[in-house]
Amino acid sequence: MNLLFAMPIVTMMGAAEMIPRPLMIFVLIYGCFQPQIDGFVIHYFTRSLEASIDDPTFRYLEDVLCTKVKNPRHLIAKETFATMCENLDATLKKGTANKSGYTVYPRHQNKWEIRFKPSYGLHHFWENGRLHIIESKKGKYNQDAKETIRLYTFRTPGSIMDIFGEAVTGFNERSNRVTIWIPGPDKVAWRQASLRPPRHGDTLSLPHIKDEVLQRTNQHFLPSTELWYLERGLPWKLGFCFHGPPGTGKSSLVHVLASQFEVDIYSMVFTPDMTDISLLVLCSNIPKRCILLIEDIEKSQIKQNIRGEDAKDSRSDKGVSLSGLLNLLDGLCARDGRILIMNLNDRSEIDASLVRPGRIDETYEFKNASPFQAAEMFQNTYQKTLLEDEIAKLSQEFSHYIPDEQFSPATVQSYLLEYKGKPKEAVKNAGKKFRLKINDQGNFGLDTDQGDAWDQEFACFDKLITERALRNDAQPNDKRSQLSDKLAIWNANHKWHEVISAPETYSTLEDLEIIRKYRDEIFSMFAKDLVILVELGTGASEKIKAFIEKCVQENRPCYYLAVDISQGSLDTQQAELLPFFKDHPLVRLHFLREDFETASREYLNRLPGKRVFCSFADVIINNENPTRLLKVFRQVLRPGDLIYVSQDTELEDLTKRRKYYDQKQCWDFIDDWVVKDKKIDITRCRRDHIFKGRMHAYRYTIDGENIEGSNVEVFESFHYSKEEVQKIFYQEGIELVKVFGKHGLSMNHFIMKPGE
Numbered sequence: 001m002n003l004l005f006a007m008p009i010v011t012m013m014g015a016a017e018m019i020p021r022p023l024m025i026f027v028l029i030y031g032c033f034q035p036q037i038d039g040f041v042i043h044y045f046t047r048s049l050e051a052s053i054d055d056p057t058f059r060y061l062e063d064v065l066c067t068k069v070k071n072p073r074h075l076i077a078k079e080t081f082a083t084m085c086e087n088l089d090a091t092l093k094k095g096t097a098n099k100s101g102y103t104v105y106p107r108h109q110n111k112w113e114i115r116f117k118p119s120y121g122l123h124h125f126w127e128n129g130r131l132h133i134i135e136s137k138k139g140k141y142n143q144d145a146k147e148t149i150r151l152y153t154f155r156t157p158g159s160i161m162d163i164f165g166e167a168v169t170g171f172n173e174r175s176n177r178v179t180i181w182i183p184g185p186d187k188v189a190w191r192q193a194s195l196r197p198p199r200h201g202d203t204l205s206l207p208h209i210k211d212e213v214l215q216r217t218n219q220h221f222l223p224s225t226e227l228w229y230l231e232r233g234l235p236w237k238l239g240f241c242f243h244g245p246p247g248t249g250k251s252s253l254v255h256v257l258a259s260q261f262e263v264d265i266y267s268m269v270f271t272p273d274m275t276d277i278s279l280l281v282l283c284s285n286i287p288k289r290c291i292l293l294i295e296d297i298e299k300s301q302i303k304q305n306i307r308g309e310d311a312k313d314s315r316s317d318k319g320v321s322l323s324g325l326l327n328l329l330d331g332l333c334a335r336d337g338r339i340l341i342m343n344l345n346d347r348s349e350i351d352a353s354l355v356r357p358g359r360i361d362e363t364y365e366f367k368n369a370s371p372f373q374a375a376e377m378f379q380n381t382y383q384k385t386l387l388e389d390e391i392a393k394l395s396q397e398f399s400h401y402i403p404d405e406q407f408s409p410a411t412v413q414s415y416l417l418e419y420k421g422k423p424k425e426a427v428k429n430a431g432k433k434f435r436l437k438i439n440d441q442g443n444f445g446l447d448t449d450q451g452d453a454w455d456q457e458f459a460c461f462d463k464l465i466t467e468r469a470l471r472n473d474a475q476p477n478d479k480r481s482q483l484s485d486k487l488a489i490w491n492a493n494h495k496w497h498e499v500i501s502a503p504e505t506y507s508t509l510e511d512l513e514i515i516r517k518y519r520d521e522i523f524s525m526f527a528k529d530l531v532i533l534v535e536l537g538t539g540a541s542e543k544i545k546a547f548i549e550k551c552v553q554e555n556r557p558c559y560y561l562a563v564d565i566s567q568g569s570l571d572t573q574q575a576e577l578l579p580f581f582k583d584h585p586l587v588r589l590h591f592l593r594e595d596f597e598t599a600s601r602e603y604l605n606r607l608p609g610k611r612v613f614c615s616f617a618d619v620i621i622n623n624e625n626p627t628r629l630l631k632v633f634r635q636v637l638r639p640g641d642l643i644y645v646s647q648d649t650e651l652e653d654l655t656k657r658r659k660y661y662d663q664k665q666c667w668d669f670i671d672d673w674v675v676k677d678k679k680i681d682i683t684r685c686r687r688d689h690i691f692k693g694r695m696h697a698y699r700y701t702i703d704g705e706n707i708e709g710s711n712v713e714v715f716e717s718f719h720y721s722k723e724e725v726q727k728i729f730y731q732e733g734i735e736l737v738k739v740f741g742k743h744g745l746s747m748n749h750f751i752m753k754p755g756e
Contacts, residue, residue: 049161050150062149069125069134127163130154178255179264183271187278190266190285198259199252205376205409206249209364210256213240216362217257217339221289226337236336239329241355243344244366247410250343251295257339258291267293276324283328288337297342298349322351329359369409371399377409381416382423394423401430 120136133152151163177195184191204210219225220238229236242250258265266286268279286292329340342360344350355363369377378395385391402412415433419426 046152046154048150048152050148132163178258181264181266182269183274183278183282187271187274188281188285190282193267196255199255201256201260203380204249204252204256205373205380206253206366207373207376209366210253213253213257213362213364214260216240217261220339221261229336235330235334237330237334237338237340239340239342239360239362241342241344241347241360241363242366243347243363245368245408246345247408248366248368249409250366254291254293254341254343257341261289263290263339265291265293267295270297270320272319274320276321276327279320279324279328283335286335286338288335290338292335292338292340293343294340295343296345297354298344298346322353326353326359329354368405369402369407369412370405371402373409374402374412375399377412377416378423378426381413382421382426385421385423391423394427398427398430401427401434403434407434 120138122133122135125132125134130153135150135152137148137150178198179195180193181190182193183189201210201214216238226236242253244250254265257263264287268282283292328334340360342355347355347363354360375395375398378398379391382391382394386394415430416426419429
């Protein structure tokens with residue numbers, strides 16, 4: 001410490017021309033014996049406090065001291081601490097409009113806010129009549145070397161503690177921030193990299209993973225848990241491995257953990273100049289409760305740094321070896337109480353020993369966004385912009401556009417942020433952003449640049465419908481079968497399934513115009529997304545063909561999936577359907593022959609869009625183990641799905657068909673699913689005076705011509721004119737839509753439910 005006394009004395013005297021002889025003698029003696037005098041005075045007459053740049057309060061102490069040193073002769077220009085953390089400061093300056101009308105801030109205008117602090121060396125100030133001396137130092141290794149500040153005062157240390165208290169107050173004002181630390185330039189000490197605002201768990205949509213990780217972390221930090229490990233002599237630590245594609249929420253979950261438990265994040269960054277020794281020192285300098293984060297360790301640059309013990313060049317000490325990294329994870333020097341989180345994009349690219357049990361306690365796979373996850377993100381983004389019920393309704397509609405595990409949550413969130421405060425516009429334009437296509441193999445892929453080609457292809461279908469009607473070959477069956485199927489579809493399943501699938505392929509242009517008008521009224525309430533038709537079991541009916549044909553004529557692609565639940569043969573069904581739809585490029589047929597509980601279930605879970613499950617009750621009832629099948633369906637169904645329950649099965653016959661089967665089980669399951677997702681029982685809208693009896697057994701008389709349905713088991717006669725049939729198709733459908741519209745409902749709110 002140079003000139004401890006001379007500096008303040010000479011400063012106080014200024015530029016006096018005459019210096020007293022005794023003072024001159026004292027200065028000369030001090031110059032000869034400066035180290036001894038400084039040591040004696042510092043040891044016996046001063047109190048001091050030292051802080052280094054590694055200390056959390058260093059920047060705040062530096063700011064306090066800068067305000068107290070008046071008119072220093074030498075200054076250092078440095079960006080202010082507030083500017084470095086301006087995105088965290090609650091008292092941000094308001095932006096100003098530039099010449100173009102855009103709001104800008106000083107940083108964007110290249111008008112940097114500069115703080116001038118005293119240069120390194122000795123400075124002094126007076127506080128409450130006491131002299132205080134500041135000694136500021138910086139290491140000599142490089143310009144980013146470690147900085148230290150030592151504050152001296154005479155007599156009692158009370159004034160020093162008061163000054164330090166001001167720094168602590170500034171630190172505490174930001175204590176709710178999440179502090180992120182990274183290795184310093186010397187690779188043996190941590191330095192503060194940034195402060196982040198806290199993030200609440202409700203803002204992150206990771207339903208199962210988030211809840212489980214929060215619960216495990218809470219259990220880990222309990223005092224009783226620490227005592228339990230201590231009594232048994234076990235290392236008290238917890239390790240997680242998060243792996244999955246970028247943008248799936250791995251780092252966001254780390255941020256939530258640090259926010260919820262108010263701990264710091266120590267982010268380990270492997271660089272070529274880091275060694276096993278520096279890694280060991282760094283990990284020994286972390287606090288008892290913290291998160292030690294290791295990210296992207298599988299990248300090629302990191303791989304080169306992680307050297308196996310059989311490395312060819314063992315002479316180089318640079319880089320971190322595999323054994324050194326393993327010691328970090330579970331060696332004797334591993335810090336107790338810490339939580340280790342390893343973030344990986346691809347787990348298969350790292351050494352298996354890094355994630356074995358004992359080093360990593362739990363491994364979680366992060367996947368791309370599901371429709372349910374997209375709905376949660378929508379609600380979180382637009383909460384309080386509209387009424388809660390309306391946001392919930394829009395979120396479900398938005399989720400229908402998100403194919404399962406095709407887009408990352410970051411992509412979905414980025415899209416939503418494009419429409420800040422505009423939830424309806426976000427839903428309206430979602431189809432353009434998240435468009436899907438079906439490739440030649442019948443599988444789904446992202447439609448990135450073929451949207452225009454598809455639009456041109458869709459435009460051809462109205463012309464195709466008209467041409468087929470003129471040729472009277474709208475379907476490869478005769479007029480009687482066409483009309484009877486239409487009437488059966490219209491009435492079957494409590495007027496639900498037919499509302500979305502009544503075919504338009506009348507054999508005359510007059511009928512075609514009527515059904516087009518009906519279509520415009522009914523189907524205008526649907527989003528034009530992909531329709532997934534899932535046939536459970538075997539045996540495709542004409543109604544299924546008509547439904548697929550309708551989707552094509554509505555310029556909507558249709559994906560027909562036949563699931564062989566009973567492990568029977570799909571050959572007949574495949575042979576029947578493939579020729580029928582060979583001319584429809586928008587129709588894809590897929591036949592699942594795999595086990596339903598494994599491969600088929602996984603395939604169903606990946607299907608996006610609106611899924612219609614056909615023959616639902618019949619398949620479950622006829623299955624040898626309906627309880628098992630219902631359990632599988634609980635994992636497959638999601639909000640927005642439609643369940644098609646035919647009326648071909650009488651409830652009173654169930655016990656005869658399966659003696660051990662609880663006939664209420666299937667219906668109770670459907671009822672529970674309806675209530676859980678707040679669907680509406682559409683059966684209350686049915687008109688019982690129009691049709692009665694079992695609808696697959698019918699006879700109609702139209703203009704004196706008898707048309708008899710096939711597979712007649714219960715015979716009933718209905719006599720209608722052609723005009724009456726048209727009225728049934730058109731007016732009754734319009735009345736249903738009007739009833740729905742009065743209550744502000746769309747067809748997405750409804751699901752079929754069995755009758756008495």
